[in-house]
Amino acid sequence: MPHRKGSPHRTRGQAWFFCWALALGVAATSQAKAQGGDTDAATEDTSRWGIGLAAAVLERPYRDYDKETKAVPILYFENRWLSLNGGRFDFKINQSEALNFRLRARYALDGYDPDESDYLEGMEERDDSAWVGGAVVWKPSFAEISAEYLTDAMDKSGASRARLEVEHRFGMGRFGLTPRLGAEWVDKKYVAYYYGVRLEEATADRLSYEGDATANVEAGVRLDYSPSRKHTFFVDVSAVSFGDEIRNSPLVERSGQARVTAGYLFHF
Secondary structure: OOOOOOOHHHHHHHHHHHHHHHHHHHHHHHHHHHOOOOOOOOOOOOOEEEEEEEEEEEOOOEOOOOOEEEEEEEEEEEOOOEEEOOOEEEEEOOOOOOEEEEEEEEEEOOOEOHHHOOOOOOOOOEOOEEEEEEEEEEOOOOOEEEEEEEEEOOOOOOOEEEEEEEEOOEEEOOEEEEEEEEEEEEOHHHHHHHHOEOHHHOOOOOOOEOOOOEEEEEEEEEEEEEEEOOEEEEEEEEEEEOOHHHHOOOOEOOOEEEEEEEEEEEEO
16 A cells, blocks of 8 residues: 655654654753763753754554654753753752652654545544643662653643653763663543544544553663763664553554664763
């Protein structure tokens, strides 16, 4: 079945922004930890900036979607109270390095345009949305543990989601290796909106589907190399395994999805 081309503006714009946000977050984290620093340091009043360039290879879970490779710029900012990182904006409520509470806003590109896939013909467009809520970052000696709970601020789906992630960077001279493991819970409204098939959208090959709340599991590893304090090169590889309620959707052809990002960051 040939792949149908969708709206050039939405297809290119969405992919470009998604890659930018992904690369921004990966690179900023890699660079700060490669220096042995802490982007959440409560005792520093200085701001941190970084710019760079990355390439990302992405695959989406929907049927008849092709992998995309994009070259994208990187930009991040961090100071005592604010953090802009990976399509995510945080306001830091307190200044403890060990346990930090935040108000968080995140723009997530979960939506799709049905014109981008033959299989989705006849479906209504699903919109991306901004998510807001709270987050906490705990930094014991053995790992960095973060958790967040967000709701759909634009009321596209009316859904809620929660995420828990654990990671730890192993420093090896100028190299660093950071394995991570995360789990994200999404509620029934999220599954129904982004992976469901409404009665009026159902066909003989695409049965009506609503789904229920489920949890996805992600595993990843990031390798960074810093030949000097201001320069960092990185590669990040991750894979997501979908929960059963997403896997069972007729719109999904994979049990998970993978991504690879590589790039360079200069820190001012």
